[in-house]
Amino acid sequence: xxxxxxxxxxxxxxxxxxxxxxTTAQNSSEDSQANQRMSxxxxxxxGKEAMNTGDHQGAxxxxxxxxxxxxxxxxxxxGQLELAYAYHKIGQSSSTIATxxxxxxxxxxxxxxxxAYYLRALSAYEMAIRKLDAGATVIPFEVPMALTFLNELxxxxxxxxxxxxxxQRINTLNERVAQLLVFSAQQQxxxxxPARAAxxxxxxxxxxxxxxxxxxxxxxxxxxxxxxxxxxxxxSMVPALVPTPTSTNQMASSKTIRDTDWLxxxxxxxxxxxxxxxxxxxxxxxxxxxxxxxxxxxxxxxxRDDIAWFSLIYGSYTxxxxxxxxxxxxxxxxxxxxxxxxxxxxxxxSLNE
Numbered sequence: 208x209x210x211x212x213x214x215x216x217x218x219x220x221x222x223x224x225x226x227x228x229x230t231t232a233q234n235s236s237e238d239s240q241a242n243q244r245m246s247x248x249x250x251x252x253x254g255k256e257a258m259n260t261g262d263h264q265g266a267x268x269x270x271x272x273x274x275x276x277x278x279x280x281x282x283x284x285x286g287q288l289e290l291a292y293a294y295h296k297i298g299q300s301s302s303t304i305a306t307x308x309x310x311x312x313x314x315x316x317x318x319x320x321x322x323a324y325y326l327r328a329l330s331a332y333e334m335a336i337r338k339l340d341a342g343a344t345v346i347p348f349e350v351p352m353a354l355t356f357l358n359e360l361x362x363x364x365x366x367x368x369x370x371x372x373x374x375q376r377i378n379t380l381n382e383r384v385a386q387l388l389v390f391s392a393q394q395q396x397x398x399x400x401p402a403r404a405a406x407x408x409x410x411x412x413x414x415x416x417x418x419x420x421x422x423x424x425x426x427x428x429x430x431x432x433x434x435x436x437x438x439x440x441x442x443s444m445v446p447a448l449v450p451t452p453t454s455t456n457q458m459a460s461s462k463t464i465r466d467t468d469w470l471x472x473x474x475x476x477x478x479x480x481x482x483x484x485x486x487x488x489x490x491x492x493x494x495x496x497x498x499x500x501x502x503x504x505x506x507x508x509x510x511r512d513d514i515a516w517f518s519l520i521y522g523s524y525t526x527x528x529x530x531x532x533x534x535x536x537x538x539x540x541x542x543x544x545x546x547x548x549x550x551x552x553x554x555x556x557s558l559n560e
Contacts, residue, residue: 246277247276247280247282247283250276250282251270251273251282251285253269254270254286254289258289258293258296263293264297266289266290266293267290267294270286273286274286274290284310285319287310288319288322288323288326290306291303291323291326294306295330300330300331300333300334303327303330304327304330304331307327311323311324311327321363321369324356324359324363325360327360328357328360328376329376331349331353331356332353332357332380334349335347335349335353336383338350339387344391346384350380350383350384353380354377354380357373357376357377357380358377358545360373365547366549370547370549371557372511374481374484374547375511375516378483378484378544381415381417381544382419382420384415385411385415385418385419386418386419388407388410388415388424389407389408389423389424389427392404392405393423393427396427401431401432401435402431402435404427404430404431405427405431405432407427408424408425408431409424411424412424412428414543416543417482417483417494417544419487419490464492464496464504464505464506465505465506466505466507470505470507470555470558471555471558474551475550475551475552475555476551477550477551478524478530478550478551479520479530479554480521480530480534480537481520481547481548482519482537482546483546484516484517484518485516485517486514486516486517488515491519492506503522504520504522505520506518506519507520507558509557520554521546523551527548530548531548534546534547534548
């Protein structure tokens with residue numbers, strides 16, 4: 208064979224080798240990407256398995272590894288929510304809030320963003336309740352933080368699956384805050400500080416009129432004003448809560464207070480305005496009578512965490528728009544509680560759960 212032919216053969220063989228290497232490299236890259244996807248999937252599944260067996264620390268390790276190694280993978284996005292839930296299960300509220308905050312900021316349009324909002328609000332709420340249960344003498348910062356998160360959840364998802372639970376927790380925090388303010392106001396009055404007592408009690412009158420602390424707040428406010436020589440007197444009764452009736456209100460008049468039985472008999476296609484909620488049924492019934500609400504409202508009972516919760520609804524409307532229009536005529540004292548529109552069928556379904 209002539210030298211030139213040898214060179215040509217060598218070049219041809221080398222070209223084939225390079226082609227083979229390129230193909231191998233391409234296949235290797237594809238295999239690597241496939242392995243990466245499988246690895247992300249495997250880590251996610253390992254984290255889920257750890258959660259299912261109660262190994263929350265192990266789950267936290269797996270989900271953190273997943274997020275670190277594959278930050279843009281679809282499993283990492285879901286892993287963030289799983290990580291937040293794992294933190295929540297072991298009581299690491301600050302870590303839960305930080306993780307859900309990051310998820311909300313990074314994936315605002317994610318299909319499960321409502322859950323991130325809810326888990327963030329729930330963790331802050333539990334922190335606030337723990338501080339209040341520990342005997343806080345002033346309102347801890349966790350309370351306004353929890354109310355902020357709960358209200359953001361309510362505003363972003365007013366008709367979402369967490370709406371009823373959200374409003375119940377808002378009402379519970381408002382009730383606890385009002386009780387703490389009244390307790391502090393009474394202490395200040397007993398210690399000879401009527402000006403401070405009046406400020407604390409008046410805050411309940413201004414901001415927490417639908418709580419069980421309102422009557423005591425009115426009494427303390429009037430006592431403090433009298434000591435200070437002021438003629439300003441707070442009304443001894445809660446102001447009437449009835450909004451201006453509208454022609455689209457379908458609720459017939461009644462001389463008795465309607466309850467769950469009445470609600471369950473209504474057409475599920477109708478809409479109503481949920482006004483407030485409380486754990487104190489006697490107070491709710493008294494407020495209904497004091498405000499002259501008997502003919503236009505109903506209330507229902509639902510257990511939450513083995514605690515009875517009573518919710519007050521106003522009116523019965525054939526459309527959501529009609530109910531929304533009526534809600535806008537509510538007094539300012541009720542609008543502070545963020546009343547919201549609910550389909551009666553949804554309430555009925557929740558009571559049947």
